[in-house]
Amino acid sequence: MNSQENSSVTPLGAAAPLGRPGRPQPVTLRQVAEAAGVSTATVSLVVNKKKTARISDETRQRVRDAIRDLGYRPNAMAQTLVSGSSRFIGLVADAIATTPFAGQIIHGAQDEAWKHGYALLIANTEGNRELETDAIAMMLEYKVRGILYSTWFHRPTDIPASLKESDFVLVNCFSTEPGSRAVVPDEVQGGRSATEILLKHGHRRIAFINATIPAPAKDGRLQGYREALEAEGIPFDAGLVLEAYPDQEGGYGATEELLKREATAVYCYNDRMAMGLYDGLREHGLSIPEDMAVVGFDNQEVIAAHVRPPLSTVALPHYELGAAGVRMLLGLDEAPAADPTKIHCPTVERNSVRALAPA
Amino acid sequence: MNSQENSSVTPLGAAAPLGRPGRPQPVTLRQVAEAAGVSTATVSLVVNKKKTARISDETRQRVRDAIRDLGYRPNAMAQTLVSGSSRFIGLVADAIATTPFAGQIIHGAQDEAWKHGYALLIANTEGNRELETDAIAMMLEYKVRGILYSTWFHRPTDIPASLKESDFVLVNCFSTEPGSRAVVPDEVQGGRSATEILLKHGHRRIAFINATIPAPAKDGRLQGYREALEAEGIPFDAGLVLEAYPDQEGGYGATEELLKREATAVYCYNDRMAMGLYDGLREHGLSIPEDMAVVGFDNQEVIAAHVRPPLSTVALPHYELGAAGVRMLLGLDEAPAADPTKIHCPTVERNSVRALAPA
DNA sequence: TACAAGTGATCAAACGTTTTAGCAGAAATG
DNA sequence: CATTTCTGCTAAAACGTTTGATCACTTGTA
Numbered sequence: 001m002n003s004q005e006n007s008s009v010t011p012l013g014a015a016a017p018l019g020r021p022g023r024p025q026p027v028t029l030r031q032v033a034e035a036a037g038v039s040t041a042t043v044s045l046v047v048n049k050k051k052t053a054r055i056s057d058e059t060r061q062r063v064r065d066a067i068r069d070l071g072y073r074p075n076a077m078a079q080t081l082v083s084g085s086s087r088f089i090g091l092v093a094d095a096i097a098t099t100p101f102a103g104q105i106i107h108g109a110q111d112e113a114w115k116h117g118y119a120l121l122i123a124n125t126e127g128n129r130e131l132e133t134d135a136i137a138m139m140l141e142y143k144v145r146g147i148l149y150s151t152w153f154h155r156p157t158d159i160p161a162s163l164k165e166s167d168f169v170l171v172n173c174f175s176t177e178p179g180s181r182a183v184v185p186d187e188v189q190g191g192r193s194a195t196e197i198l199l200k201h202g203h204r205r206i207a208f209i210n211a212t213i214p215a216p217a218k219d220g221r222l223q224g225y226r227e228a229l230e231a232e233g234i235p236f237d238a239g240l241v242l243e244a245y246p247d248q249e250g251g252y253g254a255t256e257e258l259l260k261r262e263a264t265a266v267y268c269y270n271d272r273m274a275m276g277l278y279d280g281l282r283e284h285g286l287s288i289p290e291d292m293a294v295v296g297f298d299n300q301e302v303i304a305a306h307v308r309p310p311l312s313t314v315a316l317p318h319y320e321l322g323a324a325g326v327r328m329l330l331g332l333d334e335a336p337a338a339d340p341t342k343i344h345c346p347t348v349e350r351n352s353v354r355a356l357a358p359a
Numbered sequence: 360m361n362s363q364e365n366s367s368v369t370p371l372g373a374a375a376p377l378g379r380p381g382r383p384q385p386v387t388l389r390q391v392a393e394a395a396g397v398s399t400a401t402v403s404l405v406v407n408k409k410k411t412a413r414i415s416d417e418t419r420q421r422v423r424d425a426i427r428d429l430g431y432r433p434n435a436m437a438q439t440l441v442s443g444s445s446r447f448i449g450l451v452a453d454a455i456a457t458t459p460f461a462g463q464i465i466h467g468a469q470d471e472a473w474k475h476g477y478a479l480l481i482a483n484t485e486g487n488r489e490l491e492t493d494a495i496a497m498m499l500e501y502k503v504r505g506i507l508y509s510t511w512f513h514r515p516t517d518i519p520a521s522l523k524e525s526d527f528v529l530v531n532c533f534s535t536e537p538g539s540r541a542v543v544p545d546e547v548q549g550g551r552s553a554t555e556i557l558l559k560h561g562h563r564r565i566a567f568i569n570a571t572i573p574a575p576a577k578d579g580r581l582q583g584y585r586e587a588l589e590a591e592g593i594p595f596d597a598g599l600v601l602e603a604y605p606d607q608e609g610g611y612g613a614t615e616e617l618l619k620r621e622a623t624a625v626y627c628y629n630d631r632m633a634m635g636l637y638d639g640l641r642e643h644g645l646s647i648p649e650d651m652a653v654v655g656f657d658n659q660e661v662i663a664a665h666v667r668p669p670l671s672t673v674a675l676p677h678y679e680l681g682a683a684g685v686r687m688l689l690g691l692d693e694a695p696a697a698d699p700t701k702i703h704c705p706t707v708e709r710n711s712v713r714a715l716a717p718a
Numbered sequence: 719t720a721c722a723a724g725t726g727a728t729c730a731a732a733c734g735t736t737t738t739a740g741c742a743g744a745a746a747t748g
Numbered sequence: 749c750a751t752t753t754c755t756g757c758t759a760a761a762a763c764g765t766t767t768g769a770t771c772a773c774t775t776g777t778a
Contacts (some may be wrong), residue, residue, distance in 0.1 A: 023525075023526070026502075026735090028734060028735090029734060029735065030734075030735095038757075038758085039757070039758045039759075040734085040736095040758090041736080041737075041757080041758060041759080042758075043758065044736060044737085045736095045737090045757095046733070048736085050737095053756090053757095054754090054755055054756050054757080055756070055757075056755085056756060056757090059756075060756080063473070067737095071524075073496070073499050073500055073524075074500055074734085075500065075502065075733085075734050075735065076497075076500040076501045076502070076735095076775090077436050077439045077445065077501065077502055077733090077734080077735090078440055078733070078734035078735035078736090078763090079734080079735055079736075080435070080436045080735095080763090081436045081437055081440055081733090081734080081735070081762095081765090082734085082735055082737085082762070082763045082766065083735090083763085084763075086436065096462065096465060096466045096469060098452075098459075099459075100459035100462065100661070102462065103455065103459065103462035103465075106465070106481070107455045107456060107483060108460075110455060110481060110482065110483055111483070114482070114490075114494075118479055119482065119497055119501070120480070120481055120482075121478055121480055122465070122469060122479055122481055123469065123473070123478065123479075124466060124469050124470070131473075135473075137432070138435075138478055140432050141432055141433055141435040142435045142436065142478070143434065143435070143436055144387075164381075164523045165430075167382070197758045205739050216532070221611065226582070232738075247665065248665035248666075248667075249665070252667070271666065272661070275665065277708065278669075279667045280728080282586065282641065288766095293728075300661060302459070302631070302659060302661050302662060303661060303662075306606065306607035306608070306631065306635070307605075307607075308611070308635075308638045365732075387763090387764060387765090388764060389764075389765095397727075397728085398728050398729080399728095399764085399765080399766095400728060400730095400766080400767075401726090401728075403766060403767085404727090404766095404767090407766085409767095412726090412727095413724090413725055413726050413727080414725060414726070414727075415725085415727090418726080418727080433765075434763085434764050434765070435765095436763090436764080436765090437733085437763070437764035437765040438731095438764085438765055438766080439733090440733045440734065440735085440763090440764080441732070441733045441764085441765055441766050441767085442733085442765090442766075443733075458772070491770070505771090525719080532759065565728070565756085602771095707743060719777105719778100720777100720778090721777085721778085722775105722776085722777075722778100723774100723775085723777090724773100724774080724775075724776090725772100725773080725774075725775090725777075726751090726772095726773085726774100727753105727770105727771085727772090727773105728769105728770080728771075728772100728777090729768105729769085729770075729771090730767100730768100730769090730770100731766100731767090731768095731769105732765100732767095733763100733764105733765085733766090734763105734768085736761100736762085736763090737760100737761090737762090738759105738760095738761090738762105738765105739758105739759090739760095739761105740757105740758085740759085740760105741756105741757085741758080741759095742756095742757090742758105743754105743755085743756090743757105744753100744754080744755075744756100745752100745753080745754070745755090746751100746752080746753070746754085747750100747751080747752070747753085748749100748750085748751080
């Protein structure tokens with residue numbers, strides 16, 4: 001009917017396509033080529049801005065117009081198929097958001113991946129081995145560039161067999177298996193930093209409420225505490241180290257014992273314990289930081305920034321862990337010195353520590 | 360050399376392949392076919408367990424052996440290319456983990472998607488429109504089955520143009536634009552439930568500390584409060600409704616005003632305010648729940664479950680929002696009645712409310 | 719014996735790109 | 749004028765699957 005000129009009878013109008021109801025079939029390279037009166041090769045060259053290609057400005061413009069008019073979008077699946085490797089990075093996590101922490105790993109990984117033109121494919125396994133295997137299989141089938149295998153708390157792990165079929169980096173966990181790359185928080189430095197906050201305010205009798213449950217964090221944070229004291233020439237006193245379950249109730253319950261130690265300051269294994277300790281100290285009519293200086297660990301925002309007074313603490317670098325994991329996967333960082341690369345835990349000072357009043 | 364039988368000269372040993380250093384080129388259908396002495400079509404039929412296909416048990420077994428020996432994995436990109444649509448669902452979020460909340464949306468979406476054989480492709484936009492457009496473009500190029508567009512707090516939004524090129528569902532946000540599907544929390548019911556916790560313990564003079572910043576939550580939670588009172592025949596008293604900035608400091612700061620109202624119970628806009636209020640009440644020597652019953656809203660785990668006493672609250676159903684979003688996207692739920700589908704906010708009772716002592 | 723029906727497998731096209739080799743014509747060179 | 753070089757573009761193979769059509773046999777039936 002309206003066959004004036006060969007203006008490609010818009011293929012969008014063709015009888016109902018097979019796709020999902022109501023959605024037009026996506027526009028392909030071929031359609032663009034026909035509309036512009038060139039070959040698909042030419043369109044591809046224009047789309048990909050190949051500098052080596054010799055295309056006249058006139059043609060280039062015609063192609064661009066056609067692309068715009070038709071609303072063309074490249075089919076990434078086809079591109080991946082020919083190029084052999086996708087622009088995906090997989091992230092498998094054992095707890096995607098049971099904790100606010102894991103979220104930051106995702107966040108950091110996502111940002112960094114995106115920065116390098118990769119998209120994040122995520123799977124949470126909730127600790128279920130079977131789910132984990134399936135998730136990794138899925139990622140392998142989608143030809144991911146590599147896989148980030150992450151845990152929500154810093155711990156040793158073993159490496160699922162299928163993980164080795166791809167490039168991978170362990171995030172927030174590590175393995176003794178040779179040849180595996182890993183990024184973890186620098187617990188020792190963190191413990192040192194936490195203690196140093198107190199030291200630099202003049203405190204000398206500093207208690208440490210450690211966790212009861214074994215973990216790299218437990219050992220590392222203790223070691224950091226010892227190192228910091230040692231650097232100041234303060235002898236380590238095992239009597240100043242308590243242990244409690246690492247949550248609010250644990251911190252609260254440790255109050256009595258802590259007060260017997262006659263410390264002027266306390267460093268808690270984590271912010272949740274500090275929060276519980278706040279309640280315990282308050283019940284004894286003590287105020288923070290006047291009667292007791294307190295530092296935490298983790299920088300768990302909802303807690304640390306908002307208890308009264310706001311808590312000085314050391315942050316777990318989850319965002320950085322995710323980002324560093326991606327960089328390591330892509331081989332962007334120079335080869336790391338230490339085996340599990342250790343990420344710095346920055347100090348976050350608020351108002352729970354004050355200079356020790358002269359005795 | 361060891362050419363006993365035609366046991367496929369394992370192609371893995373072939374000269375260094377072009378892939379990433381050290382990684383063997385993936386095994387293809389064709390290689391499996393050659394190893395098993397059949398056509399690729401046959402292998403495909405075996406892999407996909409087509410019931411209509413007629414394959415002898417003997418052949419089937421030979422193929423399976425070859426698959427196992429070679430460690431074959433299907434190339435999902437090729438599958439997608441021929442089938443036209445991928446097994447991806449995209450999730451674009453304005454704050455992936457700035458808050459523990461967004462994490463649960465991801466979590467719910469991930470679980471539900473996985474259940475139906477889909478993988479989640481995520482992108483966070485940090486509220487940046489350009490990033491958002493790029494993220495959506497990426498998802499469209501990967502031919503996602505659909506896109507979940509989510510916000511970290513319940514609010515109206517407008518729909519980016521490119522989003523409409525795909526199926527999509529708004530999660531935790533909504534638009535007045537016709538034809539857009541959305542899932543949001545049922546704020547009104549939540550407000551009603553929160554108030555009912557107090558009512559059923561005999562409280563009659565119940566204050567409400569609302570937020571100062573406008574939001575669907577602000578209006579909805581207030582309306583729920585009114586409805587609950589009304590159902591009990593208690594006249595609404597505007598004097599019992601305070602407003603404060605919705606965080607710990609806001610709750611703390613509202614203490615004085617609250618105490619003037621002589622209420623026996625208070626319902627806070629969110630858990631953070633309740634946490635601040637705890638501090639304020641404590642400073643006045645009041646105890647919870649004896650002197651004042653408190654309920655919050657959000658069920659922010661780190662806070663609600665661990666303040667002293669643990670806080671009764673109403674949960675925001677983030678996990679469910681994510682899951683329901685996926686179901687809606689895939690058309691698994693029967694057509695919803697209301698336009699934005701409202702998700703129930705469940706009550707979580709702890710110890711911050713006690714039966715009112717008879718006067 | 720002739721034919722239909724059933725069985726087990728293969729052929730080949732298609733999906734939407736990228737990319738190398740090559741072609742036709744124009745311009746430059748001798 | 750004959751040759752070379754350059755310019756602008758295209759043809760066609762390849763990537764790894766899926767799938768409808770087809771084929772060569774074998775078995776059953778008349």
